[in-house]
Amino acid sequence: MTISTWKWTVDRYHQAVEAGVFDDVQVELLKGELVEISPEGIPHAGLSSDAGDYLRDRLGSRAKVREGHPITLPNNSEPEPDLVIVEPLGEVYITGHHPYPENIFWIIEYSNTSLQKDLEIKSKVYAEAGIREYWVINLKTRELNIFRDAVNGEYQHQVVLTDGRVNPLAFPEVEVEVARLLRR
Incomplete structure (x- = not known):
């Protein structure tokens, strides 16, 4: 017996969102599949919000910092990153x-x-879409993982930092x- 699964397109996903299909559940679209979004704990919510304010101050009018809002990627993905730094297109x-x-400078x-x-x-989703830079803050270890240089759906460089300074690729x-x- 062959089992077939049905992949979502971004357009179909938008229709379902508009119809209220996901009003009672938090999901994001990753490579055509619906993936549940984990609820945010207090440190997660507080730190990501604080980081958004900090980055707005550092970047000024050069970029817009969006918090927890969708981005649309060509690989049938529409994730909702904690922070995405984008062109200020109003x-x-x-x-x-x-x-x-x-439109995306980097994602956190x-x-x-x-x-x-x-x-x-x-x-992998972000690398496939050509996102130049992706940062993951590990809340358990308070480490910053920086992924850069996407080639063939994989980031070629990864570094883990716990202190110091970093210059985003888009804004050296x-x-x-x-x-x-990290609030260390």
Whole structure:
């Protein structure tokens, strides 16, 4: 017996969202599959919100920091990262579309119970979509994992930091204090 599964497209997913199909459950679309979003604990919510404020201050008008909102990727994915730093396109994100890969400078996920999904599955989804830079903050160990240089659906460089400063690829003149993101 052959079992067939049905893959979701972004358009079909949008129709279901508009119809209220997912009003009682938090899901995101990853490579055509619906994946449950883990609830945020207090440290997750507090740290990611604080990091959003910090990055807004550091970046000024160069970029927009979106918190927990969808991005639309060409591999039938529409994840909802904790933070996504995008081009400040104003009205486009209100009446046009969610940010596309070409609008995204980098993505940040704060991760506790979803660490494996964020490090393994989402890193591949983002690399396949051509996202230049992806940061995962491990809430258990208070470490920042930085993924860069996507080639053939895999990031070629990964570094783990617990302190110091990092300059985002899109803004080499901007220094981000790692301890400020981790609250060490």
